[in-house]
Amino acid sequence: MSFTVEPQIADALRSAADRVRSELGEEAGSFVEAALLRTLTDTITLAEDGTAFVITGDIPAMWLRDSTTQMFPYLRLAADCEPLADLLAAVVRRQLRMIAHDPYANSANLGPTGAHHDANDLCQDPMIWEQKYEVDSLAFPIIFGHRLLRITGRGDLFDGLAHGVLRTIVDQWRLETEHEERSQYRFVRDIGIPTETLDRDGLGSPLGVTGMTWSGFRPSDDACTFGYNVPANLQAAQALMAIADVALSVYGDEALAADADALRTSILEGVAAHGVVEHEGSRIYAYEVDGLGGQLLMDDANMPSLLSLPLDAPDVLDPELADATRAFCLGMANPYRYSGTVATGIGSPHTPEQYVWPIAFAVEGLTGTPERGREIIRLLLATDGGTDRMHESFHVDDPERFTRPWFSWADAMFCELALHLTDGPAPARSFAERVEVSGQER
Incomplete structure (x- = not known):
């Protein structure tokens, strides 16, 4: 059944849009x-x-990732709109069931339809x-669900199934710190595109053990060049803080909290x-490494990225490293930073050269x-190609080529930026922030 926007939600959205109109x-x-x-709708x-x-x-x-980021703007409104909070909770419940399954x-069907991106996948x-394994697919829903809990006080999200999912995530991320020795996961897609499959019969490129957790694919759904994606690992560390908090405050599970903290x-x-x-004389975060000396210096438009780490991993960053890394990401030393007559921004190996992403601009x-x-x-409104929608990417010289x-993720990030400029930073992004819920601080 399609979702019907009831009057209270419509009023909340209209009020938010009116604030944007007044400001922007x-x-x-x-x-x-x-x-x-x-x-x-x-x-x-x-x-x-x-x-x-x-x-x-x-x-x-x-x-799992996109359905979280698509909901970002609504999280700002959920504390004062119970039907909207109900919807966000329903999204998180679906995500938790997907992870449990x-x-x-990284993505699923509405039911057991048998639809696949590629019918020949393993x-x-x-x-x-x-079934592209991406660390961020597990991190995004947990961080979002935890923020929803802190903003609305909705503990009903974290039921028995969710408890098991939190344990599954910690155990899987721990197992994948020793991917070469312990993992049974394989991904092979034989279509002649290197970024659509993993080397060595689906195991991935060689690794050394580093303490980080392995990811087969990036948030772009492209295969990692080196198996330790640094933005995804930092986001995982942020998610583990949320898991430890929920383990103690909701379940009283000291063992799970200790395991999350240790990981x-x-x-x-x-x-x-x-x-x-x-x-170039600065210490920065790499995008990917392999623990054997391999390093990839770049940034990708998809989140989590190096540029988005203040949003995705605010409590685990080194501020000096983050500042230096930001300068790298927004400079032309980043091989996916493109400049043209219309725009200069960050693109992705997932899309053609000279195409930049509204998501990265919003970040x-x-x-x-x-x-x-x-x-x-102003730039994003002028580069929608006359469609009144945000696209995945557009050409730096011609926004009608997109x-x-x-x-929908790009639409959401435009809305998130507009509301950020209008209403201020999103609530409960950081653990350092105190959020008042029903007269109590969480």
């Missing part, structure tokens, strides 16, 4: 209102089990659209020892100055 102008406010409504299906299934926009499957899968589970320490020590490199605005954020709002006609 009519065009920005109208875009926000249309995008927030469109995501709810056109991407969400309510399932019989009370969960909410969220497609990406133009692909009929639910990604297959913690290595994974033939009829529930799974694609977080292991990951952060691994990043410090192997994921920090010298570049730059969310982590930069208000003045730069306003510039980016990829994906409707990418």
